[in-house]
Structures are given as C-alpha cells and as structure tokens.
Amino acid sequence: MSANTSRKRTDEEQSGHVDQRASPVRTHFGKKVLPPIPKNATPITKPASMGSAAHSANGTHASYGPFYLEYALLAEFTLVIKQKLPGIYVQPSYKSALMWFGVIFIRHGLYQDGVFKFTVYIPDNYPDGESPKLVFDIPVFHPLVDPVSGELDVRRAFTKWRRNHNHIWQVLMYARTVFYKINTTEPLNPEAAVLYEKDVQLFKSKVVESVKLCNSHLFDQPKIDDPYAISFSPWNPAVHEEAKERMFTFKRRPEEHHKGTQVSGLSWVKPGSTQPFSKEDSPPQS
Amino acid sequence: MGPALHKSSVDEMIASTAYLDLFLRSVTETSLLKTFLRFILLHRHDNDTILDTLLTRISSNSRLCMVSLSLFRTLLSLHCEDIMLQLVLRYLLPCTHVMLSQRRAIRETDMYGKSANKFLSLIPECCRLNAASSADRDDDNPFWGKVLTNPSTEAPAPPRPSTPSRLSFFMWQQSSGGGSGGGGSSNPATVDPPHSGPSGPHALSPESPMHQQHTHTDCLEWDAGYLEYLKDARRGIEHCSWACRDWSAPYDGENPSPSTAPAPPPPPTSNASMAMFPEHFAFQHGGSSNTPPAQQRAAARSEWSSSDQDSGEWDVTIGKNNCISLTPRSKKRTLQTEDLLPKPVPPLVPSLSAVSSLSTSLSSSSPSQHISTSTITVSYQPMYNGTIGQGDGCSDSRDRGLEVKKVKRDLGEQQFLDENPNQNGSPISYPSHNRATAPQSIFSNRNSSEVKPLQFPTQVSVPDTKQLTNNTSGPYSTSSELPETTQSQQSVERLIEELLEQAPDNPQLPGDANGQGISIEAFTQELRELEDRVKERSQATCQLSAADSLSAEQQEEEQLSTALHSKLAGDVKAEESEVGICSPARPLNQPASQPYTGPFMVVLFAKLENMLQNSLYVNILLTGIVAQLACYPQPLLRSFLLNTNMVFQPSVKSLIQVLGSVKNRIEAFAASHEDFPALLRKAQHYLVARGKLDWTDIPAAVPPLRRSDSLVKSRKPSLGDLILRHTNSPTRARHAAQLALAHVRDGGQSLHSALFRGSSGSSGLEKQAEALRVKNAVYCAVIFCEFLKELAAMAQEHAVTLPFPQSQKAEE
Numbered sequence A: 001m002s003a004n005t006s007r008k009r010t011d012e013e014q015s016g017h018v019d020q021r022a023s024p025v026r027t028h029f030g031k032k033v034l035p036p037i038p039k040n041a042t043p044i045t046k047p048a049s050m051g052s053a054a055h056s057a058n059g060t061h062a063s064y065g066p067f068y069l070e071y072a073l074l075a076e077f078t079l080v081i082k083q084k085l086p087g088i089y090v091q092p093s094y095k096s097a098l099m100w101f102g103v104i105f106i107r108h109g110l111y112q113d114g115v116f117k118f119t120v121y122i123p124d125n126y127p128d129g130e131s132p133k134l135v136f137d138i139p140v141f142h143p144l145v146d147p148v149s150g151e152l153d154v155r156r157a158f159t160k161w162r163r164n165h166n167h168i169w170q171v172l173m174y175a176r177t178v179f180y181k182i183n184t185t186e187p188l189n190p191e192a193a194v195l196y197e198k199d200v201q202l203f204k205s206k207v208v209e210s211v212k213l214c215n216s217h218l219f220d221q222p223k224i225d226d227p228y229a230i231s232f233s234p235w236n237p238a239v240h241e242e243a244k245e246r247m248f249t250f251k252r253r254p255e256e257h258h259k260g261t262q263v264s265g266l267s268w269v270k271p272g273s274t275q276p277f278s279k280e281d282s283p284p285q286s
Numbered sequence B: 001m002g003p004a005l006h007k008s009s010v011d012e013m014i015a016s017t018a019y020l021d022l023f024l025r026s027v028t029e030t031s032l033l034k035t036f037l038r039f040i041l042l043h044r045h046d047n048d049t050i051l052d053t054l055l056t057r058i059s060s061n062s063r064l065c066m067v068s069l070s071l072f073r074t075l076l077s078l079h080c081e082d083i084m085l086q087l088v089l090r091y092l093l094p095c096t097h098v099m100l101s102q103r104r105a106i107r108e109t110d111m112y113g114k115s116a117n118k119f120l121s122l123i124p125e126c127c128r129l130n131a132a133s134s135a136d137r138d139d140d141n142p143f144w145g146k147v148l149t150n151p152s153t154e155a156p157a158p159p160r161p162s163t164p165s166r167l168s169f170f171m172w173q174q175s176s177g178g179g180s181g182g183g184g185s186s187n188p189a190t191v192d193p194p195h196s197g198p199s200g201p202h203a204l205s206p207e208s209p210m211h212q213q214h215t216h217t218d219c220l221e222w223d224a225g226y227l228e229y230l231k232d233a234r235r236g237i238e239h240c241s242w243a244c245r246d247w248s249a250p251y252d253g254e255n256p257s258p259s260t261a262p263a264p265p266p267p268p269t270s271n272a273s274m275a276m277f278p279e280h281f282a283f284q285h286g287g288s289s290n291t292p293p294a295q296q297r298a299a300a301r302s303e304w305s306s307s308d309q310d311s312g313e314w315d316v317t318i319g320k321n322n323c324i325s326l327t328p329r330s331k332k333r334t335l336q337t338e339d340l341l342p343k344p345v346p347p348l349v350p351s352l353s354a355v356s357s358l359s360t361s362l363s364s365s366s367p368s369q370h371i372s373t374s375t376i377t378v379s380y381q382p383m384y385n386g387t388i389g390q391g392d393g394c395s396d397s398r399d400r401g402l403e404v405k406k407v408k409r410d411l412g413e414q415q416f417l418d419e420n421p422n423q424n425g426s427p428i429s430y431p432s433h434n435r436a437t438a439p440q441s442i443f444s445n446r447n448s449s450e451v452k453p454l455q456f457p458t459q460v461s462v463p464d465t466k467q468l469t470n471n472t473s474g475p476y477s478t479s480s481e482l483p484e485t486t487q488s489q490q491s492v493e494r495l496i497e498e499l500l501e502q503a504p505d506n507p508q509l510p511g512d513a514n515g516q517g518i519s520i521e522a523f524t525q526e527l528r529e530l531e532d533r534v535k536e537r538s539q540a541t542c543q544l545s546a547a548d549s550l551s552a553e554q555q556e557e558e559q560l561s562t563a564l565h566s567k568l569a570g571d572v573k574a575e576e577s578e579v580g581i582c583s584p585a586r587p588l589n590q591p592a593s594q595p596y597t598g599p600f601m602v603v604l605f606a607k608l609e610n611m612l613q614n615s616l617y618v619n620i621l622l623t624g625i626v627a628q629l630a631c632y633p634q635p636l637l638r639s640f641l642l643n644t645n646m647v648f649q650p651s652v653k654s655l656i657q658v659l660g661s662v663k664n665r666i667e668a669f670a671a672s673h674e675d676f677p678a679l680l681r682k683a684q685h686y687l688v689a690r691g692k693l694d695w696t697d698i699p700a701a702v703p704p705l706r707r708s709d710s711l712v713k714s715r716k717p718s719l720g721d722l723i724l725r726h727t728n729s730p731t732r733a734r735h736a737a738q739l740a741l742a743h744v745r746d747g748g749q750s751l752h753s754a755l756f757r758g759s760s761g762s763s764g765l766e767k768q769a770e771a772l773r774v775k776n777a778v779y780c781a782v783i784f785c786e787f788l789k790e791l792a793a794m795a796q797e798h799a800v801t802l803p804f805p806q807s808q809k810a811e812e
Helices: A003-022 A023-030 A035-042 A049-054 A065-084 A167-178 A192-200 A200-216 A236-248 A259-263 B010-026 B030-042 B052-060 B060-078 B081-093 B100-107 B114-120 B123-138 B142-147 B163-175 B209-217 B224-243 B266-275 B280-283 B293-321 B327-340 B345-365 B365-372 B374-388 B392-413 B421-422 B433-435 B443-451 B455-460 B465-473 B478-501 B522-547 B549-580 B598-609 B616-631 B637-641 B655-672 B676-701 B716-728 B730-746 B752-763 B767-799
Strands: A088-090 A098-106 A115-121 A133-136
Touching: A023 A065, A065 A088, A065 A167, A065 B114, A065 B767, A098 A167, A115 A167, A115 A200, A133 A167, A192 A200, A259 B752, B010 B030, B010 B052, B010 B081, B010 B114, B010 B465, B052 B392, B081 B598, B081 B637, B100 B637, B114 B655, B114 B767, B123 B327, B123 B655, B123 B767, B224 B616, B224 B767, B266 B637, B549 B616, B598 B616, B598 B655, B616 B637, B637 B655, B637 B767, B655 B767, B676 B767, B730 B752
Parallel strands: none
Antiparallel strands: A088 A098, A098 A115, A115 A133
C-alpha cells in the first residue's frame, strides 16, 4: 500500500544522493537543513492508517503523558535538524516515532563513498531508558558493527543515557565518527578489529568490498515496510530536477501569512547596541 | 499627544489611551509607526517616559487598566525589537535575575515536557474534578470539552491514534510550515487540509493520515483542547519568531553579552516601578544579603535618584488626586519638591547600609516566609508598617492622613473608590491583596498608596524642613521617636488642611480633620467609619447607576473586591502580626539594583496574581498579553516565563510562583463554596455560548484590524481573543460588555442570571456584591485553567520550533 510513497521517497533521496555526488560537497553542506524538511512533507500516502491507532486507546484520560513523549521526540528531531550533521539524514517512521530511518554518506577516509542505511530504535521509556540502538541495514565491515545484526555499538559511547545531556543527534554523530576514526577496543566484529591492527591492507580491501556491497543494494526496497522508509532510485531528471529545484529554493515561512503581518519584524536597534532606535540610517524593512 | 495622555481626569486618560492604541493599530506606514513608537518609548512628559506612564496605568481601575492593557497588547503584537527591549529585555539582559549557575539553562528548551507538566499540574483540583465528573452525568457537558475545541465531535470518537504516529503529524505540520492550522477543526467533516503547504515541495493530499488522526484525536474530552492549544502555540511562536528574525541580536543570554549590557533600570523606570510596587522590593529583602558592595553603592545611588523621581511622582499623584480641585497648585509644589530634594539624600545612604544589615538577619531568620509565602507575605508588609508597628506606624500614618483625605475627596468625585479605605489604612483591612494588585482602585490612588513605603519621597514633598528631618530619622529610629513624630504628624495635618482648603468643594470633607493624627487608635477608628460610609455610598451609587450597564458592572466589581477584602482581612491578620515583627526596617531597604525584571513584568505579575478579583475582561486581556509574551522565541524571555525549572534570584518572582498563588486562591475559594462545580460549569457554558455567538455574528461585521482573524475559532482562548478584539477599542469594549449584559438579561444559561436570580429576591446589595465576587472568581477559575494549558503548550512548542533564518533584504 505504501509502495507509491516509497517510490517517491526514493526519488527524493536519490536526488539528494546524486546531487551530492555531482556537486562539490560544500554546496550540500550549506543546504543541510533542507533535506529533512521536504522529506517530511513528502508523504502522500493512502494507507489505512487506522491500524496504528488501535494500540494507544489506553486513553490516559486526564494525562498529558503521550504529549510529553511525543514532544520529547519531536524536540530531539528538531535538535537533529539544528545540528546540521554532515552527511546524515534521518526521518521518523510513519508507524512509530520511536523508530527513525536514516542514511549516512561517508565522504572520505577508508569508507569513502559509502552510503549506509540504518535504523534508530528509541526505547519507549525515553528519555529515561537506555541509549537508542542504531542498526545498519547491511552489516558494514567495521570493528564496532556486529557482523550479523548490523548493530553499531552505541552503548560504549553512551554508557548511561542522561536526559538533558544526551541527545539522539549525538548518536548519529557518533555513527558518523566511527567511520572516520576507527576504534578497535572490545570490538563487536573481532575479525575487523584484528585485521585493522595486523593487516591494514586486507582490512582496507574488505572495507571496499563492504562499501560496494552496501551500495549495490542501494536501490533495494527498504528492509522495513514503512511509508517513510528511505529508499533510493536512479536519477530521473523528469522527477528529480524539479524536486531538487524546490529543495534549493525552499523558503520556510510561517503558516499563515495574513495581511496584518506586514508591519511585523520591526527593529531599529543597531546590532551590538541595546538602545532603542539606535539604528538611524538604513530604512527599516517591512 | 503627550499632554492628552496626561489629562487629569480618568475618562480623558482612557480616551486618549484608546486613541493611541487605535493609531498604532491602523498605521501602516513604517516610518510613521516609528515616530509613534519613538514617542512612546522615549518622549518624556513630566520626567517620565510615556511608556512608564502607561505602565503605571495597568495597575489602575478596570477601565483605564483595560485600555492600557490592550494598548500593550497592540505594542507586543508589533514584534518590534525596540519595544521589547524597553519593556522587558533590557531588564533581563544582565541575567542578574537568574542564579549564576543557571545561566547556561537560559537557552534550554522544555525538551521533556517538564515545564509543561508543571504548568498543567497547577490546574486546580476542583476544576479537574469538574471536568471529569460533569462529563459523566451531564449530557450537555461534552459541549464544553469538545465543541469548544472541535466541532468534529459529531464523528464517532475513534480510539486515540498511537502516540508515535501522531508525532508524524507534527512532523508533517512542521515541515509544511506550520500545518493546516485551524482548518482541521473548522471543517471537520471533510477532513480537508485547507492548503497544501505553500512551502512544502509536494502538495498534501487530503488523505494524509496524520490529518485524519489529528482530527480524531481532538475528540477526547479532558485533553481535547490541548491539541488545539499546541497548534495555536505553534502558530503563535512561528509567527513571532518569523517576525523577529531580523532583530539585531538573539537575546540568548550571551548576545548581547550580559556583562556589557548597560545597567538595566534607568532612573525613570526604576522610579515608576518603585512607586508602583513596593512589594516587589520588599520581597527583595531575602536576596539583599548577598548583594555585593558595589551593587549596594549602585543601589544607594539609584535610590537617590529614584527618591528624587518619586517625590516627583508623589507630587504628581497629589496633583491627580486633587485633579479637579487643586491643579494649579500642583505645579508649585513640584518646584518646592525639587528644591528640597538634595536634603533628604545624605541620611539616605547610611540608612541603606543599616537596613541591609538588618535585612540580612531578617532574611536568615525567616527565609521561609520570604520564599514560600513570598507573594503574600511580602505584599502586605508595607501595610503592616502603618498599622501595627507603633514607632514605624507614625510615619506611615502621616501618609495615611494624606490618603484618607484623598479618599474622601475622591469619593466626592468618583464613586468607585470604595475599596480605597481598605487599602490605605485600617488595620482590619486586607492590605496585601489591595496593594499587590488592587485592580479596581483608581490609578492615582493606587499610585499614592504605593509610594507610601518609600517614605522619603513622600516626606520630601512636604514643604517643612523641620519635619523633613523628623521624617528621615523616623523610620529607623522606630519607637523612640514617638513624640516627635506625632508632632510631625500634626504638621502634616496642617499641610493637608492647607491642601484641602484649596479645594473648592469637598462634599465629604466634614469631620475628617478631627480625630486623626492624634492617636493611631482614633485614626483607625475613623478609617473604619470611613470605610463603612464608603461602602454604603458605593452601594447606593451602584444601585443608582444600574441602568448604565458598563459602569454598573464596574462598580459591582469594586464592591466585590471590597467585600472580599474585608472578608479576607480576618484570615490575614494572624499572619500579618507574625511578619510585622521584622517589618519596620523594610520601607528603607529598597536596593534598586537588585535583580529586577522591569516594571512591565512586575505589573503584569501583580495583576495576574490578583486574577481572582479581576473581571473576566481584564483576565482575558491579561492572560492574552502574557501568552503573547510567551510566544517570543528569545531565550531570555522564554526562559523567564516558561522554564519552570529555572532557579531565579530570590527577589525575582517567577510566573510559576504567581500562578501557584492564584491556584491556591482558587482552591481556597472553591473550598468555601459548595456549589463551585456547578458554577464553574455554568461559567464554561456561558463562555462557550459567548464564543459561539461572537464568532457567528461579529467577525463579519467587524473588519479585522491588524490581527489574524483566523485564530482557531472554536477554542476558548479564541474566545478570549475575540473579547480582546472588542476591548481593543473602547466602543467595541462597550459593545462587548453590553452584549454580555444582554446575555445576562436574557437569562438562560448565563451564569449571571443564575447568580443574580438568587440574590435579587432576597434583600441585598451585599448579596449582589458577593455574587459578583463569586462571578469573577468562577470566571477566573475557567480562564486560569485554560491559560495554564496555553502556557504548557507554548513551553512544549518552543522546544520543537525551528528558528527562521534572517531574511535577506532582497527577498523581503
């Protein structure tokens, strides 16, 4: 039922991807904020979504509890957006805000050109529980990635998840760093660890293989069937050019742009000053 | 415009304030607007900026207060950096209101809903029960819970969608630049998003799952309104942060840097604030022990200047009180005052240190009083000085002497001052509430009474040098000075008499020259009598003017608060005497450089704390303004209002403290009224009906001024907003009031009729006053709960709002 959307999503992602390849990395950095936004707006879904509504009918009548979890996660996601993490995109799943789909682009180093899809699982007692889990769709050959499950060893970086101090963007950041700075202590993948220390050449070639493997599955259907799952498709100018265009020209505005607003945003304060009407010259824009 | 705003009669002040408001709202040319704003912020009239004058009026009687509040609402809605800087931000910039260790937290948002939870937890138990229980037994009830928030109740309420998937709704909403807004609720049947996200790259299909889920979610009873509040908060915050995107600085506690920020309250402002809010400074006692010497020096300096200013103020006050009779004289007096100014200053500086040491011991001995009961304790301290503490009392009673006469005079002129006697003197009165907020007392009176604790200025204005020395020594040499002070009291008497002689006609004058000032007992006795007389009189006038609906309502309010105050007086007494022991030193100790959040916040909080006695309209305006302030994304402001975990300096009252005290009062009220739940429900019904009626009839007729007409139509605050729109212009305010009264007369479901039906049969104005008091309190309870939800929603929304990038000039 969600194939339709997934396809769209695919296009979107691919456009980002291709764009990233084609143009200097920098330009992409500059626009980092944008991708998550169109992504969210994309879903044009016609699923019988009521199914998901079922399990929450435990209606805590006078409780706002659900709002808090929801907003905590929403706030986390907002933080992710604000961080502008280089080469990382995430998007919460349609079915559960506790599951986020993501993809990470590695731009240089041993894992250069790697495009790794992953899923973040957030404990439902967040933020009081353990650290979130991060699982790669395809187990990457890496000392800290479980060769079977594909799970990244997040725990070592966040031994205890502390609300207010630990945030999900840090997990994502950690997932990125791992590919640039390789750590072999207490590995989840001992083979990779040993190779890295004993035979870097072999390790490198294994990594290249692994990267190739991952990239060859790039266009596969997402492992988890979800309207918001991230998937890729080959570049199709008819579809992607326009999307790309929109991404670059997108300007966020408040929702209601009524007539009364034109006088808002007044300021005659000179930057660095705290005196009213200290900015004399330039005519204020309205 | 300046002189017009300073017209002597209240009606003229109201009119000119309303006109100023109207100007501001209709000006579209930016440079013209700039001129207006510059005038308001910087222009000085009689030493005060227009802004300060306007600020003092918020605490005045209800009509002047209402126009002033709506003017400020207009000012806030401009999202102008200069205004916000002058009103609030400059006081917050140095970050002295925050504990040093907490400065980092300024930028934190309410990630996990803790603050929101705190706000919601303040919803009084009595109101929760009402919501829940009435849902069970009253068919009609969902009306309140649902219709109010969402007309889509007709759809069978499906189970609540999963939390997680609702998240995606928000995601979507966010991404498309705020989502569908009120659309979801306004056309529920079609579940049709009103627009397809102008910003989003893909049009949203109506089938968007989040959308469906969203509309269904609303159908829950208790927290039904909450989602609406969240949406509204999001809209408000986004709009606000968009409007503020070109401000010169983020105001996040680092930029502008707290260290380079200029000393926040320039004299005129501190003057205004001190004149108006002695309780604020009284409260600062607790914190004064940790004041660094440098600050104390600064304090002394600013006290100097503020006393200077205050004397001016005092004079002005007299001028206003006697506005009709004594206007020419006030000018002369001002001059005299200025001449005398240098003299009181020298004794002032030593006294400050003495006092601060005193207050140190004070704060250590009774910290709990200062903190836990802060809001109440503090506010009646000044009063206490005048009433029970003997030595100290004399200086105060001099003031009272002045004020008593003023009261009488005012009685001749304005009938609705009846609560003044309470406020100003008799020991049985209930000073704290009056003083803290006294919404209905007339501006000038309030002003004068507030000046009172600042004894120097008051005395300075007395053109008698001998007396002056007496006075300056009086407050801190307490009991030993009794003969002398009596003497000085008498000389004040003389002055008063002199003043009174100048007054052409004083209908109420007879007999007030005797008996006061000779002994405190006699004095209070007379005050009691006076109080009774005032009460009688106002009741009589209330009856008389019942035809004039608006003023009648106002007088009812007055009466109401009078009744309340005298009723409460007994309760407070005990506490009062407790506090009184340490209070004598208080009037002197007013370090102005204590962390201070500015007159605007202080007056708003004071007013807010008195919610229970405010009329519905005042409360709606008031909560509207605070909510609007809470929309501002600047971390300094946001953390001050919405971060409930923040630890402020003990001298700084936080919003949550204020709300906590309101909550306690509501609960106390509910406990004393058995029929509270029923009344509450009626009030809710009435307001909903009001809202519906207004939304169907009026928006068409009234062209929107500069505010969005498309606020969520069905939720309560929109009702508030609606009424706001009415009150924004006096004529419309009147219209709204008449509308409301029409409702009353129509009877039906209105609370008024319900209340008055009972009382009209039995004899009595007393009962009517009581009914009004109940009415205000019940409405307040309703508004209060909704306000808390609104604040909670804002706290949450701030955490998930993305800032807007600065606009490039080109694209704007």
